[in-house]
Amino acid sequence: MTVLHLADEGEAADLAAFLSRLLHYDRSAAVRMQSAGTALAVFGRPPSFEVLAVRAVRLAKPYENGLDVTLDRTVSAGELLESVDEAAATATVPAAVTGPPWAGVLPPRRGWQPEPGLPELEELRGLVAAAVAEFKSRTAGLPPERRTRAELDRIGREIWSRTVGDTALPVRAVHAAQALGFLRGTEAGLFSSGAWLRLRTPYGSVAVRRSGLGALDVSVR
Template sequence: MSEQAAPTSLQLPPHEGRLLIAHLDRLATWDARTPVRIVARARALGVYSAPPMEVIAFVALPLAEPVEVELDSTTYAADLRASVKDDGRLTVPPVVVGDAALAVLPPADSWQLPIPGVSGDIVPLVDTAVAEFRRRAAGVSDSSPGSPELQRLAQEIWDRPGFGGLPLRALHAARRLGFLSDDASRLSASTCTGWKRLTTVRGQVFVRTVPPVNRPSLTVVK
C-alpha cells in the first residue's frame, strides 16, 4: 500500500488567514526571500521564519480542516504570501532548498520558568536602539548594505542584552514583525539549552545562545 501524500492545500478560518497574510506581508517587506518553514499537524499550523536578524520567528494558527498527513515544507515569504487567499485557503507553494537557519527548530518543551514582562515597557528600549543605529549609521564612511563598518555597528547594537537577557536583535525582530506593540499585553522571556525565547500574545521569537559556525550578516531594515 502506498503512503498517503502530504496535503497540497490547507484551510484556515478566514480571520486566522488574514492574520497570516499580515504576518507574511511584514516578512516579505523585510526580505521577500525570507525562508519560511510551514508545519501542519492535525488541526494546527506552525509557521517558522528566519528574518535577517539571526532569529527564528514563530506563529501558530488553527486549521479549519484537519490534515491526516503531516506537512513540513520550506518556501519563501513572498511565495507563501501569494498562496494565501482572503478566505483562508492556503495552496502549498513549491518547495525550495531548506535553509540552514530553519534546519533545526527550537524545542517545544524543557523551557525554564519564564520572566514576565509588559510589551509597552519593552518598546521604548527597542525604538531607542533603532534610533541610535540610524544616527550612527549616517556617519559611517561606507553605508552600503553589507559594508564591514555597518556590520560592526549592527553587531554592536543588536547583540546588547535586553529584556530577560534576550539580545536586542530578538526584540527588534519582534517589534518589526508586530509581536511587540506599545500596549499592556503580557510577554515573557525564557531559556532552554542552546536557546532563548520571547513569547508574546502575537507570536514568538527564538535566538540561539550559540550562534551558527557560518554566522550570516546582521541586516537592519529601517
C-alpha cells in the same frame, strides 16, 4: 494540491501579514511549515535579525493529505502568500523547495521553562525605539572616511547584541519581534529550553540561540 482550511479570516490575514513582512526583508524567503491536528507553525528567518520567527496559525480542521496526518515542508514564502485567500480562510501548500540551512535546525517543541526579568511590553517597544535612534545618531555622526560597511556593521552589532533587562535575550530579538508585528497588545513572556531563548506573544514568537553555548540542544528535524 493540498488546501489548508484556516480557523477564520483573521487567521488568514495574520498569516498573510507575517509572510509579507518576511518578504520585505528577503524577496526570495522560504518558510518551513509544520502541522499536526489543528495547529500550524510557520517558521521564517529574516536575515537582518539573525533570529527564527514563528507564527502559529489555527486550522479549522486537522490537516489531512491521503494517509499523511502531519505536514512538514519548506516552501517559498511568496508562493504561500499568493495562495492565501483571506475571504475563504484558506491557503494552498506550495511545492517543496530546497530549504536554507536554518530550516533544518529548529527550536525544540517541548521543555520550555519561564525565564524571569523580561520588562513590560511598553518598555520593550521603547527599548527598540531608543536603539534605532542611537544607531541613526551614531552613524550619522561618522565622518565620510569612516562610513564604511564594516563600521556600520560594528555599531549595529554593538547595539543589537546588548541584552534586555536582567535576561540573556539580545535586543535584536526584540527588534525582530517589533518589525514582524509581534509586539502588539499587552502580553509577552520569555522562555528557555536548552540553548534557546524564546520571546513569545499572542501574535508570534522569536527564538534565538544563547551566545557561547555552541551547538548544544539543537533540534534537527
